[in-house]
Amino acid sequence: MFNRLYIHVPFCVQKCHYCAFVSNTPQKNELLDYPALLIRELQLRTSGTCPVTSVYFGGGTPSLLQPQQLALLLEEITDQTGIQADAEITLEVNPGTVDEISLKQFRNAGVNRISLGIQSFDDRFLKIMGRIHTTGQSRQTFKNARAAGFNNISTDLIHSLPGQSLDQWRTELLQAIELTPEHLSIYGLTVEEGTPFARTYSADSHELPDNDLSADMFELADELLTGAGFEHYEIANYARPGYRSQHNSGYWKRDGYLGLGVAAHTFLRDGYGVRFSNPGNLEDYRQGLTSGKPVRIDEHQLTMNEAMSEYMFLGLRLSEGVCAQTFESEFGLSLESAYGSIAADLVQLGLLAKNGSQLTLTRRGMLLSNQVFSRFL
Numbered sequence: 001m002f003n004r005l006y007i008h009v010p011f012c013v014q015k016c017h018y019c020a021f022v023s024n025t026p027q028k029n030e031l032l033d034y035p036a037l038l039i040r041e042l043q044l045r046t047s048g049t050c051p052v053t054s055v056y057f058g059g060g061t062p063s064l065l066q067p068q069q070l071a072l073l074l075e076e077i078t079d080q081t082g083i084q085a086d087a088e089i090t091l092e093v094n095p096g097t098v099d100e101i102s103l104k105q106f107r108n109a110g111v112n113r114i115s116l117g118i119q120s121f122d123d124r125f126l127k128i129m130g131r132i133h134t135t136g137q138s139r140q141t142f143k144n145a146r147a148a149g150f151n152n153i154s155t156d157l158i159h160s161l162p163g164q165s166l167d168q169w170r171t172e173l174l175q176a177i178e179l180t181p182e183h184l185s186i187y188g189l190t191v192e193e194g195t196p197f198a199r200t201y202s203a204d205s206h207e208l209p210d211n212d213l214s215a216d217m218f219e220l221a222d223e224l225l226t227g228a229g230f231e232h233y234e235i236a237n238y239a240r241p242g243y244r245s246q247h248n249s250g251y252w253k254r255d256g257y258l259g260l261g262v263a264a265h266t267f268l269r270d271g272y273g274v275r276f277s278n279p280g281n282l283e284d285y286r287q288g289l290t291s292g293k294p295v296r297i298d299e300h301q302l303t304m305n306e307a308m309s310e311y312m313f314l315g316l317r318l319s320e321g322v323c324a325q326t327f328e329s330e331f332g333l334s335l336e337s338a339y340g341s342i343a344a345d346l347v348q349l350g351l352l353a354k355n356g357s358q359l360t361l362t363r364r365g366m367l368l369s370n371q372v373f374s375r376f377l
Helices: 030-045 067-080 100-109 123-129 135-147 166-179 196-200 211-227 246-252 282-290 304-315 324-331 335-348 363-367 369-374
Strands: 004-009 052-059 083-093 113-119 153-159 183-188 231-234 237-239 257-260 265-268 274-277 297-301 352-355 358-361
Touching: 004 246, 030 067, 030 257, 030 282, 052 067, 052 246, 067 083, 067 100, 083 246, 100 135, 113 123, 113 135, 135 153, 153 166, 153 211, 166 211, 183 211, 211 231, 211 237, 211 363, 231 246, 246 304, 304 324, 304 335, 304 369, 324 335, 335 352, 358 363, 363 369
Parallel strands: 004 052, 004 257, 052 083, 083 113, 113 153, 153 183
Antiparallel strands: 183 237, 231 237, 257 265, 265 274, 274 297, 352 358
């Protein structure tokens, strides 16, 4: 079962140099024809499901869709599963791909949350990343979104960029705060295999900030953003009170979600959970839908031990951490008997904190989160 929908739009004007997601420049009619494929998949994969509580259009660059196409998709979702009246409906937007008129049309279509991929307020870093927009376009797009009536806007920033200093990162953060978004996602650059960045920068490149500087950037973001009234509710995410990302929070809480589109991932709450993905090639994806049998790639039914591990390393990403009572209710086993010695070691190391029935990451634990999570695998 699922109560959330993720819709992947695998098209971009230009692929960024750091991006490892499945996305390509659309060829003739691909963007025009794509919504019909999404609708067909929705029809084939849904039957008697409950109204969804969130819909997330991600990519790629889903703001390349026409507002009318998105409206049609939301209408079909309403017909097939229903959408709760208070559902969060997010559209990822790249600056320079929309204007005030199209943003108003997206809002009229049903979108109530914008996730704006600013990434940097410095044109030099935008060029290094291969972004198609300028800082001026970022600011104008944010202004246009406000004028279009959006009162829930998230922005993304990336730190630890080649040649970036702590002072430059401070300037980025202050500009983001000045923009007054409701939500901020803060990511450290990861050099992914197969990307232009990986061909330019080795893991130990002197042009990339070292681990200590990256940690300083993380801590500076925490200091400035919480000082400005943002809640640090997840390792990489900050929100004004009442503006957490409901869709992404569902991922960390292991809510079921259905992924539609090329390369989209799905997690269904059947048994301890089943995960699968769609083909990463548009033609393979299309052929499966044409045959009436959507292809599932890497389908895996989780065991109880795998589900318990997921509960821990996903739940610990959140500021409230994991709850012993909820763990026992879901798995019929106490958290103490499953992971008591591991948790005790991590508390002793100052990476976890225990408060009653809750286990949470400390600040140091957030910085070393991958090492913490590996203990639960």
